[in-house]
Amino acid sequence: MNIEQELGSRLTHGLKKEEPMSGHTSWKVGGPADYFLRPVDLNELITIIRYSDQHKLPLYILGNGTNVLVLDGGIRGLVIHIGPAFNYLDGDHSCLTAGAGTPMSTLAKNTAALGFTGLEFAIGIPGSLGGALIMNAGAFGGYIGERVLQVKVVNFLGQVTTLQREELYFGYRDSNLIGKGIIVEACLGLNQGDKEKIAKKMEELLAQRRRRHPNLPSAGSVFRNPPGQPAGKIIEEAGAKGLRIGGAEISTQHANFIVNTGEATAADIVRLIKTVRQLVKDKYDLELQPEIRIIGEEK
Numbered sequence: 001m002n003i004e005q006e007l008g009s010r011l012t013h014g015l016k017k018e019e020p021m022s023g024h025t026s027w028k029v030g031g032p033a034d035y036f037l038r039p040v041d042l043n044e045l046i047t048i049i050r051y052s053d054q055h056k057l058p059l060y061i062l063g064n065g066t067n068v069l070v071l072d073g074g075i076r077g078l079v080i081h082i083g084p085a086f087n088y089l090d091g092d093h094s095c096l097t098a099g100a101g102t103p104m105s106t107l108a109k110n111t112a113a114l115g116f117t118g119l120e121f122a123i124g125i126p127g128s129l130g131g132a133l134i135m136n137a138g139a140f141g142g143y144i145g146e147r148v149l150q151v152k153v154v155n156f157l158g159q160v161t162t163l164q165r166e167e168l169y170f171g172y173r174d175s176n177l178i179g180k181g182i183i184v185e186a187c188l189g190l191n192q193g194d195k196e197k198i199a200k201k202m203e204e205l206l207a208q209r210r211r212r213h214p215n216l217p218s219a220g221s222v223f224r225n226p227p228g229q230p231a232g233k234i235i236e237e238a239g240a241k242g243l244r245i246g247g248a249e250i251s252t253q254h255a256n257f258i259v260n261t262g263e264a265t266a267a268d269i270v271r272l273i274k275t276v277r278q279l280v281k282d283k284y285d286l287e288l289q290p291e292i293r294i295i296g297e298e299k
């Protein structure tokens with residue numbers, strides 16, 4: 001099999017071999033993907049999916065890489081990046097259709113510019129709409145799931161389906177879209193609002209983010225909040241703030257963030273995650289659950 005000829009030659013951007021995932025994740029760590037592909041439209045996406053199905057090649061979907069920890073050995077198989085080609089917004093208030101590659105901040109700004117309210121919370125979330133739907137991303141009391149009317153997905157056989165609101169489930173950093181395939185776009189229902197008020201709200205939320213969040217590479221909150229209490233507070237009270245393994249550090253600013261101080265490896269981050277979990281378990285008999293997704297192979 002010559003994947004470059006059989007598949008790469010049919011794609012606008014071809015395919016990249018041995019592509020370091022550290023360049024595609026917000027933590028700036030992670031080993032190489034065997035093959036990295038950037039489809040420019042639905043047809044190219046379907047071509048890739050069918051090829052992977054026919055040749056039994058594992059397939060991984062990446063949005064903006066802001067909620068994943070790719071291990072240092074990298075990813076075997078194909079990594080499909082749903083990026084700028086899937087960044088678009090169309091339609092009206094009854095159904096605003098946004099591409100899965102649209103960054104959440106862009107979505108918040110563009111819908112606000114059209115005078116729609118409901119996505120203010122998304123300003124500053126660095127992920128794409130596709131990743132946000134999978135994770136049911138949210139902040140400041142809002143979450144993406146509550147705005148979704150339909151989601152268009154390509155399943156792992158390359159068939160396109162549209163899931164209706166009634167078929168979808170969104171919970172705390174959870175959705176039933178996991179495992180359904182690749183999200184291509186979603187139709188969102190938003191209300192008309194006052195442009196000035198929306199802009200002001202977004203400015204306030206951005207300012208809060210800047211105050212609270214560290215400036216170094218991270219993947220946002222590492223652990224899910226246990227019922228009733230923020231994970232960051234628990235970690236801080238357990239005395240883990242500033243704890244460091246290799247180049248990975250529990251942020252001194254926000255204890256639920258692990259930052260890459262420069263030379264961190266995925267292995268450093270994994271060890272730090274394990275250490276914090278053990279500390280919290282020993283002190284409070286509480287098992288913190290990761291919010292981030294760990295993928296790929298160890299070195």
Ligand SMILES: Cc1cc2nc3c(=O)[nH]c(=O)nc-3n(C[C@H](O)[C@H](O)[C@H](O)COP(=O)(O)OP(=O)(O)OC[C@H]3O[C@@H](n4cnc5c(N)ncnc54)[C@H](O)[C@@H]3O)c2cc1C
Pocket residue numbers: 026060061062063064065066067068082100124125126127128129130131132133134135136137138139181182183184213218219220221293
């Ligand atoms: C500084 C910082 C702040 C953050 N703040 C927040 C916050 O306030 N609230 C919050 O909820 N999150 C936050 N996050 C986490 C992250 O931005 C969100 O979870 C985001 O929704 C992930 O989107 P992504 O495109 O980066 O997904 P990725 O990290 O690329 O992928 C996440 C998961 O989604 C899957 N996926 C991605 N795209 C698709 C697709 N098109 N189809 C199918 N599956 C797909 C991937 O396979 C993976 O399993 C923050 C992260 C950082 C670094």
